[in-house]
Amino acid sequence: GQNIDQPTEMTATEGAIVQINCTYQTSGFNGLFWYQQHAGEAPTFLSYNVLDGLEEKGRFSSFLSRSKGYSYLLLKELQMKDSASYLCAVMDSNYQLIWGAGTKLIIKP
């Protein structure tokens, strides 16, 4: 079966750095997405990785290792507004997105 695993919840301090991990087992791989979802709102696109390595986008970076079936989202200089759920999703060989349950990130002052 297809599976995406992420920690359920993480807590970090304002101004700090946090890394949210995602491991996956899917039938084929056509890229991995990270989305941010604030409570009661729609998911919004953060990043897409299809090649191994680190993609940096401002305070957010996303890393992929296809051989390990592993990705992480790195958030730097955390702000209170970063409190949200972070969803990992993998596009399988049929170009369908398989979603993880999301990691709820709590930022404390």
Add this chain to the structure above:
Amino acid sequence: DTAVSQTPKYLVTQMGNDKSIKCEQNLGHDTMYWYKQDSKKFLKIMFSYNNKELIINETVPNRFSPKSPDKAHLNLHINSLELGDSAVYFCASSQDMADLLLDGYTFGSGTRLTVV
């Protein structure tokens, strides 16, 4: 504003009723989707549709049916609602593959359906 908009935002209804959720996108995207997000926060694809093909997730009960009057609209109709249908339903859209890879899917704000 360019967006994916869905209505209503909240829907409370009794078991056995039939209801519809509307979705419209003005982004000029070719493909639209319906997702269900359950209490455990998993997003599960229900349907994807473009002007050529409807792809149905086989696990979706046939009480759920998408209706697309045109490329900009994909409505979700649900017959004989059950308690287990309570969830948040998201509409989304995307352009071609290149656009998807750059910008991902654009989601509507969600419809919280509660069946009592």
